[in-house]
Every structure is written in structure tokens, then in C-alpha cells.
Amino acid sequence: xxxxxxxxxxxxxxxxxxxxxxxxxxxxxxxxxxxxxxxxxxxxxxxxxxxxxxxxxxxxxxxxxxxxxxxxxxxxxxxxxxxxxxxxxxxxxxxxxxxxxxxxxxxxxxxxxxxxxxxxxxxxxxxxxxxxxxxxxxxxxxxxxxxxxxxxxxxxxxxxxxxxxxxxxxxxxxxxxxxxxxxxxxxxxxxxxxxxxxxxxxxxxxxxxxxxxxxxxxxxxxxxxxxxxxxxxxxxxxxxxxxxxxxxxxxxxxxxxxxxxxxxxxxxxxxxxxxxxxxxxxxxxxxxxxxxxxxxxxxxxxxxxxxxxxxxxxxxxxxxxxxxxxxxxxxxxxxxxxxxxxxxxxxxxxxxxxxxxxxxxxxxxxxxxxxxxxxxxxxxxxxxxxxxxxxxxxxxxxxxxxxxxxxxxxxxxxxxxxxxxxxxxxxxxxxxxxxxxxxxxxxxxxxxxxxxxxxxxxxxxxxxxxxxxxxxxxxxxxxxxxxxxxxxxxxxxxxxxxxxxxxxxxxxxxxxxxxxxxxxxxxxxxxxxxxxxxxxxxxxxxxxxxxxx
Amino acid sequence: xxxxxxxxxxxxxxxxxxxxxxxxxxxxxxxxxxxxxxxxxxxxxxxxxxxxxxxxxxxxxxxxxxxxxxxxxxxxxxxxxxxxxxxxxxx
Numbered sequence: 001x002x003x004x005x006x007x008x009x010x011x012x013x014x015x016x017x018x019x020x021x022x023x024x025x026x027x028x029x030x031x032x033x034x035x036x037x038x039x040x041x042x043x044x045x046x047x048x049x050x051x052x053x054x055x056x057x058x059x060x061x062x063x064x065x066x067x068x069x070x071x072x073x074x075x076x077x078x079x080x081x082x083x084x085x086x087x088x089x090x091x092x093x094x095x096x097x098x099x100x101x102x103x104x105x106x107x108x109x110x111x112x113x114x115x116x117x118x119x120x121x122x123x124x125x126x127x128x129x130x131x132x133x134x135x136x137x138x139x140x141x142x143x144x145x146x147x148x149x150x151x152x153x154x155x156x157x158x159x160x161x162x163x164x165x166x167x168x169x170x171x172x173x174x175x176x177x178x179x180x181x182x183x184x185x186x187x188x189x190x191x192x193x194x195x196x197x198x199x200x201x202x203x204x205x206x207x208x209x210x211x212x213x214x215x216x217x218x219x220x221x222x223x224x225x226x227x228x229x230x231x232x233x234x235x236x237x238x239x240x241x242x243x244x245x246x247x248x249x250x251x252x253x254x255x256x257x258x259x260x261x262x263x264x265x266x267x268x269x270x271x272x273x274x275x276x277x278x279x280x281x282x283x284x285x286x287x288x289x290x291x292x293x294x295x296x297x298x299x300x301x302x303x304x305x306x307x308x309x310x311x312x313x314x315x316x317x318x319x320x321x322x323x324x325x326x327x328x329x330x331x332x333x334x335x336x337x338x339x340x341x342x343x344x345x346x347x348x349x350x351x352x353x354x355x356x357x358x359x360x361x362x363x364x365x366x367x368x369x370x371x372x373x374x375x376x377x378x379x380x381x382x383x384x385x386x387x388x389x390x391x392x393x394x395x396x397x398x399x400x401x402x403x404x405x406x407x408x409x410x411x412x413x414x415x416x417x418x419x420x421x422x423x424x425x426x427x428x429x430x431x432x433x434x435x436x437x438x439x440x441x442x443x444x445x446x447x448x449x450x451x452x453x454x455x456x457x458x459x460x461x462x463x464x465x466x467x468x469x470x471x472x473x474x475x476x477x478x479x480x481x482x483x484x485x486x487x488x489x490x491x492x493x494x495x496x497x498x499x500x501x502x503x504x505x506x507x508x509x510x511x512x513x514x515x516x517x518x519x520x521x522x523x524x525x526x527x528x529x530x531x532x533x534x535x536x537x538x539x540x541x542x543x544x545x546x547x548x549x
Numbered sequence: 550x551x552x553x554x555x556x557x558x559x560x561x562x563x564x565x566x567x568x569x570x571x572x573x574x575x576x577x578x579x580x581x582x583x584x585x586x587x588x589x590x591x592x593x594x595x596x597x598x599x600x601x602x603x604x605x606x607x608x609x610x611x612x613x614x615x616x617x618x619x620x621x622x623x624x625x626x627x628x629x630x631x632x633x634x635x636x637x638x639x640x
Contacts, residue, residue: 070582070584070585071584073584073585073588073589074565074567074584074587074588074591077588077592078565078588078589078591078592078595079565081591081592081595081596082558082561082562082565082591082595082598085595085599086558089599089602089608090608093608094608097610097612101612260579260580263579263580264576264579264580266580267576267579267580267581267582268576268580270582272574275574275576275582275584276570276571276572276573276574276582276584277570277571277572277584278571278572282566282568282571285566286566289562289565311610315603318599318602318603319596319599319600319603320596321596321599322592322593322595322596322599323592323593323596325592326589326592326593330581330585330589333585334581334585337582546611547611547612
């Protein structure tokens with residue numbers, strides 16, 4: 001119960017921050033959606049970093065390291081340090097300049113203008129929303145799983161069948177189907193903790209409230225606060241777990257090891273295949289480099305870019321982002337690898353669902369007070385992404401659908417804000433509904449979602465740097481992504497096959513590649529081929545985006 | 550220098566594919582597997598590289614007036630009058 005009280009206090013604090021930020025609001029839709037372009041370097045760094053680091057970074061990386069070993073860091077973290085900053089540099093800055101000059105609020109407004117295509121939004125909007133939903137799902141699922149994991153008891157066989165020892169809630173507190181799960185074996189039940197369905201709902205509610213009241217300004221403040229929380233508590237978690245795991249299994253009368261010796265003992269116990277990349281295909285590792293390109297097309301990141309006060313504000317995020325990734329990922333990956341050693345006894349349900357590894361370790365290795373704080377840190381990482389995504393999809397619907405096709409004169413500024421809020425609730429309800437079904441691994445789902453966005457990135461690059469991009473080329477590229485993504489996702493049994501790869505045979509050798517490569521190539525080739533044979537936008541349009549030679 | 554910065558970025562992307570560490574279980578400082586330590590180094594190097602990029606390869610606004618960029622700083626005594634020095638400005 002102690003950890004639940006701490007989590008509750010943290011959520012209350014967050015609501016207070018959102019409400020405080022709302023008192024700073026200028027009460028205009030421009031302030032609600034883009035914080036009146038007033039965000040400076042520090043807040044931009046923290047909000048962009050908080051937004052890109054989600055459950056995927058903490059819960060997902062720990063779980064994936066447990067499954068695949070420490071090579072996970074190279075697959076996504078170090079490559080992101082290079083590629084994310086590259087995207088901020090070559091896309092973020094020019095798009096911010098174009099956005100400020102031409103008054104864009106969303107990606108679709110930019111593409112519509114750049115391509116002289118009124119209907120590009122009709123094609124792009126559902127695809128972007130469909131790709132954001134799995135991203136939201138990652139956060140909603142992980143939040144429920146983490147809260148349930150740290151508040152649940154231990155299931156043991158008793159005289160009357162299975163019983164739960166040390167539950168937070170007595171049996172009968174929640175409906176039976178939530179407590180006992182689908183089959184009555186507790187496998188999917190709450191095990192005496194907060195049911196994951198209830199926990200997910202509470203987290204969605206808290207994020208919705210502070211996004212509704214604070215808008216982008218509240219979101220940026222909350223993101224900065226939460227980023228600090230999860231970075232600090234992440235390091236604390238790492239130190240505590242290192243000490244506990246490094247000292248586990250010692251004789252009862254032995255002197256406890258020092259912190260440094262604990263680190264050494266824990267790492268020496270990592271099996272060979274988890275301490276190296278012996279089980280990771282080199283070609284798959286290489287093609288993972290395409291996945292972080294997704295930040296170039298994340299609609300919520302585009303919106304964050306537009307909040308910047310000046311182009312100079314980008315310098316700090318560009319430089320610090322790789323180091324911040326390192327600070328968060330290295331401890332998580334090490335902890336996941338330590339859990340593969342004989343020093344940690346991971347129960348079968350956790351082995352089967354790597355999303356549960358971090359909450360399991362936190363709960364089993366530290367006391368309830370620290371567990372509460374550390375859980376708050378994990379939730380901070382999750383919520384700092386959910387809020388931007390919620391706000392972004394609301395903005396997109398309002399600007400790109402309701403106002404554009406419904407007519408700007410039909411809605412007042414206040415009504416615009418309420419349309420955004422209404423659509424946010426609709427999408428959150430949809431996402432929450434999906435989260436109630438069979439959970440997928442956070443990492444796998446994340447990679448599919450990021451792959452879709454990454455495959456759309458050639459469109460963003462071409463729109464900024466290539467005069468030859470045409471409307472037809474853009475449509476061909478988006479459709480190529482949609483079709484290739486759908487086919488490959490279907491072939492992977494809707495992400496159930498965690499190790500799905502596209503195998504490319506070459507000179508008798510079969511090279512395993514990530515699906516993102518196929519999608520990216522389909523997108524880029526379609527874009528270039530069709531653009532070369534179709535009509536370019538008018539010179540007056542191009543003059544808005546490219547200076548006269 | 551701009552060219553050098555982009556060359557370093559490319560070099561980082563190539564260095565990222567460190568096949569020579571693939572099956573090396575050495576522990577750096579006694580507790581960090583070498584594959585993890587190497588890639589943490591890639592992250593740190595990326596930060597340094599992007600710092601150089603912001604110093605030497607910062608993208609100029611293509612729509613900015615070229616004359617404004619090249620104009621030497623105006624000495625303060627000869628600079629534009631402050632707002633309240635305009636004729637008719639409130640005193």
C-alpha cells in the first residue's frame with residue numbers, strides 16, 4: 001500500500017503542475033497548441049527528450065536486454081544518438097523556420113502547402129493516427145503493467161487451489177474477472193494488486209486532465225519535470241539494483257560487497273550470449289539504423305519543434321540528446337542483462353512477458369518506499385510521451401480535418417480547443433480498448449510503430465530539400481509505406497512473431513534485415529520514380545520553400 | 550570545416566557497425582561488457598560531433614537577407630536611433 005500512496009502523491013503533483021501551467025496560458029488556441037512559440041533551449045531539450053523516451057526506453061529496453069542481451073543498446077540507443085540529432089538538425093531546424101514563416105501548426109498543413117495538394121491530409125491523417133495508436137498503446141499497456149506489477153502479491157498453490165500472498169487489496173475489492181483473469185489462474189488477473197485495466201485508465205485520466213488544462217505549455221512543463229524525475233530515479237534504481245543483485249546468493253555470514261564489487265560480480269555472472277551479440281544477426285543490426293529515422297516524421301515531435309522560441313533553441317537538444325539517451329539506456333540494458341544470470345530468479349510469467357521484468361526487479365529487490373518512488377520514475381517516462389501524443393492527435397484533427405474541411409469561420413477559438421479535446425478523448429478511448437486485449441511485447445510493438453514513421457521520412461527529407469518532389473510522388477510514397485507496412489505486419493502475425501525479419505538472399509547467403517528497410521526502400525523508390533515523371537508544383541509555391549537561385 | 554563535420558557523422562555511422570566486438574565478452578572497468586562500453590562511447594562521440602556541427606555547420610536560413618548576414622556591426626554611436634529618439638516619439 002505504501003508504494004500506491006507514493007504513486008498517488010506523484011500523480012497529484014503532476015496534476016498540480018498542469019493546473020499551474022494553465023494559469024500561465026494566454027488562453028488562445030495558438031498558446032494551447034504551440035505554447036505561442038515561446039519554448040527556450042532547456043525546456044525544448046527536456047520536452048523533446050521526455051517525448052522520445054517512453055515505456056520503450058525503460059520497460060522495453062530492460063525486457064529486451066533480458067531477451068537479447070546488451071547488443072540492444074547498439075541496435076537502438078547509440079544509433080538514435082546519431083540519427084535523432086541528425087533529424088533535429090536537418091529537418092527540425094528548416095521545418096521550424098518554414099513553420100514560423102508560413103504559420104503551420106501541423107505536419108499536414110506543411111505538406112498540403114508544399115505539395116499543392118488539398119487532399120494529402122485525407123491520406124496522411126489516418127495513417128499518422130494509425131501509427132500513433134500503437135505508440136500510445138505501448139505507454140498505456142506499460143503503465144498498467146508496471147502499477148499492477150509493483151502492487152500485486154505472490155501467487156502460490158494452497159489447500160484450496162491458488163492463493164495470493166501479501167496482496168495490496170483483499171479479494172473482492174475489484175470485480176472477479178479483473179482479480180482472477182480470463183481463466184481463473186491469475187495469469188492475467190491482478191494478483192491482489194491494482195488491476196492493470198484500472199491502472200491504465202487512471203494514467204490516461206491524469207494525462208488527459210493536465211493536457212486539457214495546460215495544453216502545450218503544461219505538457220512542456222510536465223515533460224521537463226518528468227524527464228528530471230525519471231532520469232534521477234533511473235540512476236537511483238540502477239544503483240540500488242546493482243548493490244542488491246551483486247550481493248545476492250552470498251553466504252549469510254559474508255561481508256556485503258562494496259558497490260563497485262557488486263557491479264563486477266553482477267556483470268561477471270552474465271552468460272556469454274547476453275554479454276555479447278553472438279545471437280544477433282549483423283545484417284539485422286545494421287538495418288536497425290533505419291528505425292530511429294522515425295523521429296523525422298513523428299507528428300508530436302514536429303509540434304514540439306514548432307514550439308521553439310528560435311532556431312538557436314535547437315542547439316542544446318541536438319548536442320545533449322545522445323548523452324541523455326546514454327544516461328537512461330545504459331543502466332536499463334545492464335539491469336536486463338544481469339537478470340539473465342544465476343543471481344536473479346526470474347519467475348516463468350515474467351520470463352514469458354519481458355514487459356514485467358523491471359517492475360518485478362524493483363519490487364523484489366527493494367523496499368516499498370523506494371519501490372513507490374521508482375515506479376513514479378517509470379510512470380514519468382511513460383506519461384511524458386503520452387501527453388505530447390494526446391495533444392498532437394487533437395491538434396491534427398482540429399487543424400487538418402475539422403477546421404480545414406469544416407471551415408475556419410465556423411468555429412471560434414474556444415470551440416477549436418474543445419474540438420481538439422473531444423478527438424483526444426475518442427482516440428484515448430480507442431487505445432484503451434485495444435490495451436485490454438492480449439498484450440504484445442512493448443519493444444516489438446514499438447519497433448513496428450517506429451518503422452512505419454521511419455519509412456515516411458523520405459517524404460519529409462524530399463519536401464525540405466528536393467524541388468523535384470511532386471504531389472503524385474508524395475502520394476505514391478505514402479501508399480507504398482501503407483501497403484508494405486500492412487503486408488509485413490500481417491506476415492509477422494500482427495507482431496506476435498518477435499523475431500520476424502525480411503530475408504534477402506545474395507550470392508548464396510541469406511541476410512536477415514529489419515522490415516523497416518523494405519518499407520523505406522519502397523517509400524523512397526516510389527517517391528523518386530513517380531516524382532520524376534509527374535508535374536512539379538508551381539514556381540510561386542516552390543518560391544515559398546526554396547530561395548531563388 | 551562543414552565538410553569535415555559531415556565526414557565525422559558518416560564515420561560514426563560506419564563505426565557503429567563494430568563487427569570486431571561481436572563475440573568479445575571483455576568487461577571494461579570490470580563490469581561493462583565491451584559491446585556496451587563501445588556503444589556508450591559512440592553516444593558520447595555523437596554528442597561531441599553534434600556540438601561541432603552546431604559550431605561549424607549550423608544551417609543558415611536560406612531566406613535570410615545575405616546582405617544582413619555580411620553587414621559589419623554598426624558602431625553604437627552611429628547605430629540606428631532608439632525608438633524614443635524618433636521624431637514625434639513620446640518623451
